[in-house]
Amino acid sequence: MSAKPPVLVTGGAGFIGSNFVLDWVRNRDDGVINLDALTYAGNLENLAGISANPKHTFIKGSIGDRELVRDILTKYRPKAVVNFAAESHVDRSIHDPSAFIQTNVVGTYHLLEAVAEYWNDCEADERAEFRFLHVSTDEVYGSLDENSPAFTEDSRYEPNSPYSASKAASDHLVRAYHHTYGLPTLTTNCSNNYGPYHFPEKLIPLCIHNALKGTALPIYGDGRQIRDWLYVLDHCRAIRRVLDAGQVGQTYNIGGRAEMANIDVVKTLCRILDERRPRADGKSYSAQITFVADRPGHDRRYAIDAAKMERELGWTPEETFISGLRKTVEWYLNNENWVRNVTSGNYRNWMEANYGARQ
Ligand code: NAD
Ligand code: DAU
Secondary structure, eight states: SSOOOOEEESTTTSSSHHHHHHHHHHHOSSSSSEOOOOOOTTTTTGGGGGGTTEEEEEEOTTOOOOHHHHHHHHOOSSEEEEEEOOOOHHHHHHHHHHHHHIIIIHHHHHHEEEEEEEHSSSOOOHHHOOOEEEEEEEGGGOOOTTOOOOOOOHHHOOOOHHHHHHHHHHHHHHHHHHHHHOEEEEEEEEEESSSSSSSTTTHHHHHHHHHHHHEOOOETTTSEEEEEEEHHHHHHHHHHHHHHHTTTTTTEEOSSSSSHHHHHHHHHHHHHHHSOOOOOTTGGGGGGGEOOOOOTOOOOOOOOHHHHHHHHHOOOOOOOOOHHHHHHHHHHHHHHHHHHHHHHHHHHHHHHHHTTTTT
């Protein structure tokens, strides 16, 4: 660990968190403490490349364990906390919201309490430098019509799923800890990410996995729901930028200006796979596309207006949807062992619970 104060990252063994930690270790001199409960979505294999790197310290534990968080804060004296830890899958929240309330709402509350206590006890120079960055989602804003303008930081919160409601609650808690106690917070609301280490329960990695297995590529409803896609490393870069230069108490929308209907996402993916690893029978992977029962309460469209990030912090995405998707496919083709390891055990039970009844 370097002499400079580290950052404390929570949820750094998950999809975005592990990309962020790997990217941080590549780009920064200061260290990173990584607190992760290692739920089904957390995977130490994501961090194998830095397991011996002195800049990275992994601690298994929950953001809801206030004593543990307090101990970590007093031992390592981080200059910032970046909170990725959450339950993140909308379909799981529909099947059972309880873990979402526990982690995203109650867990965030305990984390804020521990952090506020630490921050209050810091010396003046540490207090001035300290930041609590909360990583949130565009889903808190609800659903857009086809022609409505994209979500801005001023859009009203209208969460529609247990997942987005729990994230909205956590955003409100973060806001309240700034407003009431002066905690120096930053909140980011990002659109759909994709890239390496994405757990294959989400649309893009699931479809890559199923395509290569020769099974159905399940499209909910009519497949015309729109998401705004951002390559995960562009998101990580945006978070670093907000951490370095964001205004305390502010929120920042992050998105790729890459709106796509789900069916077009999957068809594009199939075309890339057709080029990179053609099916043995010469047919396109798109022959595996299968329309299945819709997600209950399925939000029709998300779109992020990232003008504030561009204007105030000079951030724009480096990847287009196509360049990012090509990199993503390449990563999955080169990391079939990673996929094999995460799709054993409990993964199969989830697939049966979510897709068994949709056929
Ligand atoms: P993920 O599900 O892949 O990873 C979540 C991580 O949090 C896992 O490593 C898990 O073990 C850990 N975790 C869960 N409960 C914990 C607890 N109580 N204490 C400590 N660690 C815990 O999620 P992700 O897709 O990487 O998302 C990370 C964050 O970014 C989430 O807050 C999510 O809401 C937000 N977000 C995600 C996206 C996206 O497209 N994936 C977009 C915008 C915002
Ligand atoms: O918008 C940001 C959000 O993006 C994050 O806050 C969430 O953590 C993240 O999981 C993601 O949520 P989505 O619900 O948009 O992602 P998902 O990959 O589950 O689904 C993307 C779209 O594809 C959505 O409209 C549902 C649809 N879909 C999904 C699956 C898993 C299908 O059509 N078939 C599927 O099998």
